[in-house]
Amino acid sequence: MAMKVVALAGNPNVGKTTIFNALTGLRQHVGNWPGVTVEKKEGVLEYNGQKFLVVDLPGTYSLTAHSIDELVARDFLLKGSADVVVNVVDATALMRNLFLTMEILEMGLNNVIIALSKVDLAEKHGIEINVKRMEEVLGVPVVPVNGKEGVGLEELKEKIYEMANGVLHERPVVPKYDPEVEREIEHITGVLQGTPLAEKYSLRWLAIKLLQRDDSVIKLVLRHLGSEKLDEIMGHIAEVEERYKRAMDLIIASQKYEFIDNLMHRFVRYTKEEGESFSDQLDSVLTHPVYGLIALFGVFYLVFKFVFVFGLPLQELLDNAFSSFGEWLAPHIANEALRGLIVDGIIAGVGSVLSFFPLVFLLFLALSVLEDVGYMARAAVVMEKIMRKFGLPGKSFIPLVLAFGCNVPAVMATRTLDDERDRLVTMLVNPLIPCSARLSVISFLAAAFFAGHQALTAVSIYATAVLMALLVAWLLSRFVIKGEESPFIIELPEYLIPSWKTVTLHSWERSKEFIKKAGTIILLGSMAIWYLSSYPVQMGTGGSYAERLGMFFEPYMRLMGLDWKAAVSLLFGIIAKENVISTYGIIYGSEEAIVGAMTPLQAYVLAMVTTLYVPCIATIGAIRAESNWKWAAFTVVYMIALASIVGIIVWNVGSALGY
């Protein structure tokens, strides 16, 4: 027997993920909804010996057709794919949350359970909810749940079990509108009666969506009714709008809120006047245009400090462990070619990438904490005005910060931007932000050539890269991906102490990509590097394929003061940026030998070009997956051009100044 399906629906920031984690534990799977890049999370819940497939729908405020997230959630519910719908409702923002509840109930669903979250917080604000009355008024089961402390979970599971097995029935309330609007609804349902639509959908729902001029419903009805009848309906709607002097979707929405308000009077009591909360006081500093910016720099300084203080020793430890493992393994493999492939190719290549895992994980851990605490929304507010100057929204700040860890999850994180154009621009400039792999190249060269001025060297390269990212964003949004500025509105959730389970799971999910990449693309790449540098003769003699390839590019490299060795290194760096240094190591026999072979200016150019030139293969793949081949290719081309220009300028200016 197929598993019964439980769908989790709710607004963003209501604790849906915490409840999802509490229901499913570690048995989760993250993928994509078919055809769109919206994350689909599934997990398995076991109760009373029965297994349920729990599907986490995207967090949305309503179910219109105006964003992919909403369409995905709506189609899932509309198709009747769920045996039970758990609607997570935030007790501190009942009115707004019940708006979504009403939209769900309006679809004609009668298998809804409300999981009421943040009840303790609501009580602190003086919001008293009579759960028993709420159940009666709404006609659906209501279970107060605190996912973090596990309160109410058993009862929720019990209710899910009963509803899935037909034991529990409900008589849900459905919003009622003004007589004039109701007459329109009745008229439209009358017209739709008798069409095949009547078997598949709630006609009342279709009528209301038509009134709201919902694009996808208009198309659906057009197919069954023809344009003549549809035009007549739309004509009616325009008349009503004329009388109300407002757009129909606004009329429906405000009457729905009124309806909810009347319901709420019957089960909610307010015992306190709303005053300035602790969150507000914190916000008056953290969202302030000046103090907020200072706080932002402070917070991210601490994040990077945390990541490097704890991450770098771990990285070294892992790096040593991999090379010791290689040394230990080498004598055990008799075949020379095979030994080279495994020890110098796979273990050295994959190991050098994997050793960065602690840094990536810790960065995502810190950022997940900031997200769960509620700080990220504030960061977006502070950055909004500044980012707009470069054609980006404040929210794009988050994926760009993630990029300092690894560009792959950062590119995926652009999904949080609801405007397609913002998302594309953020994605395309993302690879310009130096990831931790490029940090390893920058810090190696800085230490080798600029002892005493390492920090300054590194900072100058980082600053150039960030500046370039902003410049390219500005150019792209101005000349290439033109469009209207997306409207800015973001919820500022109350500051919360994060749930450690949610935070660690989330960081693991994001950093997992990094390990996956090490096991696939880096593995293949390391083998390719090893082959190109070992055949037909060993690298270092000038006769290997890799060196011949490098010499082919040498005339071009000379424009920025670099030679064929740099060309080979940069070529291999496309697979993983760390390879730039390790390739030099192979050519010279040891990484330290690089010092005598270059001038500081050449080293600086190399570091700069490594930072800017091409996204690594995994990032190119991520951009392709999130947009298409065209944009991935575009990114590669513009970055090569940009890196060449910057490289040539730095080399020529540096030489002219006598460095």
Next chain:
Amino acid sequence: MIVPLNSLRPGERGIVVNILGGPTARQRLVGMGLTPGATIQIIESHSYGPIIISVGGVRFAIGRGMASKVMVRKL
């Protein structure tokens, strides 16, 4: 007096009477509870940057451009 939301000062309140602008932006505001009839209070508003507002006990930051499309009756 009916004025755009961005003209209110911190502490002032208004009731939404209409939302101008395209359906996408309008629907986003509506879903978040900014609908005709809702009371909005300005929490923070500086000379530049988004405005912090309170609607139904929830805080939002709204860009000045978008706020100028929300028409309110000043209370």
